[in-house]
Amino acid sequence: MSARQWLMKSEPDVFSIDDLERVRVSGWDGVRNYQARNFMRAMRAGDEVLFYHSNAAPSGVAGLAVVAREAYPDPTQFDPKGGHYEPRATRAAPVWDQVDVRFEAKLPRLLSLDELRGVPALAGMALFARSRLSVQPVTPAQYRTIVALAGRGR
DNA sequence: GCCAACGTTGGC
DNA sequence: GCCAACGTTGGC
DSSP states (O other), X not given: OOOOEEEEEEOTTTSOHHHHHHHSEEEOOOOOOHHHHHHHHHOOTTOEEEEEEOSSTTOEEEEXXXXXXXXXXXXXXXXXXXXXOOTTOOSSSOOOEEEEEEEEEEEEEEEEHHHHHXXXXXXXXXXXXXXXXXXXXXXXXXXXXXXXXXXXXX
């Protein structure tokens, strides 16, 4: 089966596309929403990811990544001193998963949420209707549209 | 920093 | 199982 496409949000103050470029591969830890977790569980190695900067000025799609490792337990859920501790989780029965993503590219320019909202081909994106969902599927057509937009300029 | 939207928790 | 209270996300 060919790769599928996703959008994943990160606050650039915490972890940006530039950080991913530096480290090349990173675990996508800290997701604490069931729907987002379930989407990560559905990811397969090689799936394509739009790296979205949230809580930014402006927010928008900043780069491309690829799923490098499929879902496995997020280690931060076991750390009582960390901000992502999950008291219900045990090693035998973890609650939260993460995937690893590999840096692919920075887009030639950031595609802001505001600009994406104005693109008719993207009208159905979960990004607009489900603004709080930090991991979400993207259709191949939406993915292609965004990559093409980034290369074309405004 | 504010606050609306919305997901989660917990009392009943 | 309902739903009010609470906490978090994320745009602005």
